[in-house]
Amino acid sequence: METTIAGQNINLNPEGYLLDLNQWNPEIAEHIAQEEGIELGEEHWPVLKFLQEQHRQEVALSIRKVGKSGIVxxxxxxxxxxxxxxxxxxxxxxxxxxxxxx
Amino acid sequence: METQDINQTIEKPTSKKVKKMMLILSKATIDNVYACFILANGARMEGIEAEIFFTFFGLEAVQKKKLEHLHVATVGNPAMHIPTLLGGLPGMESFATSMMKKEMEKLDIPPVGEFIEILEASGAKLWACKLAMDMFHLERKDLVDEISDVLTVGDFYQRAEGENTQLLFI
Structure with missing residues (x-):
């Protein structure tokens, strides 16, 4: 599914997840966060960055891993x-x- | 009053989405304890409220002295695929349990104590059954701090009031 967020064309799966992390930018994050009813603040960004790093390293994510990240x-x-x-x-x-x- | 009820039915059919999972853990075999914890944690991860009522042997999972020493049953458990007599040999339960724990650690499944901390941090509510506490001569201090309170069955049912609550006995 192709759509335009913050003036940029992006591809989403049917559940609304980005298909390609390279299309991601902070404005898109703000937009998706709003859809989820979340206002992104200073404390959110390090968590998002951590998740992206883990994903790039092909680590399977879990609540437990985030809890042990040292970030939150x-x-x-x-x-x-x-x-x-x-x-x-x-x-x-x-x-x-x-x-x-x- | 009547008009209001009718209007509600016509205007908005009630959503079927689960809002709250109420789990009752009555066993202390490690597979049952993990099934219960994973269901409760999984609910919280989906934004569903979760509560666990620890009763009878389920209380072992929240007793400070016992929670890290729970075992898988090697006797009377056909899924173990070993003869019952063999399952009853000394050390068999410990052996099978340590094998299971190793496999779980690989899957990032935390030990029981840490799992209880995760559940509490995620907002799950943990309750101990009053009758079972009395029966096993347990006191509040014997249980982990994450237990919110000691409740009667009636108290627990009252907490199940509200739409789309599911109760599950393990």
Missing amino acids: NIKEFYALFPGGPLKKASRIAGIPKPASCI
């Missing part, structure tokens, strides 16, 4: 991205939906 603990992660933190944060970060149960 699990409580803070839930507070920053309420209502499904790993899913929402991944979508905003432009990486695929994690297939994780943990």
